[in-house]
Amino acid sequence: MSTVTASPTVARDLLNSLVEHGFTLATGVPCSLLAGAFTLLEAAPGAPGHTGLRYVSAPREDSALGIASGAAVAGEKSVVLMQNSGLGYCLNVITSFNLIYDVPVLLVVSWRGHDGNDAVEHDVIGAELLRLLTLFALPYTVLDPSDVTGSVAGVLDQMDREQRCAVLIVREGI
Secondary structure, eight states: OOOOOOOHHHHHHHHHHHHHTTEEEEEEOOOGGGHHHHHHHTSOTTSTTOOSOEEEEOSSHHHHHHHHHHHHHTTOEEEEEEEHHHHHHHHHHIIIIITTTTOOOEEEEEOTTTTSOSOGGGHHHHHHHHHHHHHTTOOEEEOOTTOHHHHHHHHHHHHHHHTSOEEEEEOSOO
């Protein structure tokens, strides 16, 4: 099983970049690779470290996508954080709602099992994540921890240009 090394600076830079791009809502299901981001999102409004994003926790990834999609239809920029196994839960929502009705939502997805050095249940989707995204024509960018702002700008440009859900893939713990 892989060891998760969180980078609170990368998590903070990611969330701050989303706020700078007009995002106001974050939702999702915690993952150890995204622990730093969830810690920041769960901080009380006005508390040190609060990101300015409203955070709504969700029991499942498809529920989180439903929350974010509803907010997007209402004109709010929203992001869903999840691990890649949760993306499987979301494929029906993405294909039967988001893609049909052109409701783009940003997905920040941890890439569990990408190196074959994680818990065995992450190996299959970890090995196939990029092909899965390509199969469903979901644009994606792999987060560059040394250029978080550029990574966010790149994936948002793809999302805006294609009017589809886009995926920012997180390989290492943030």
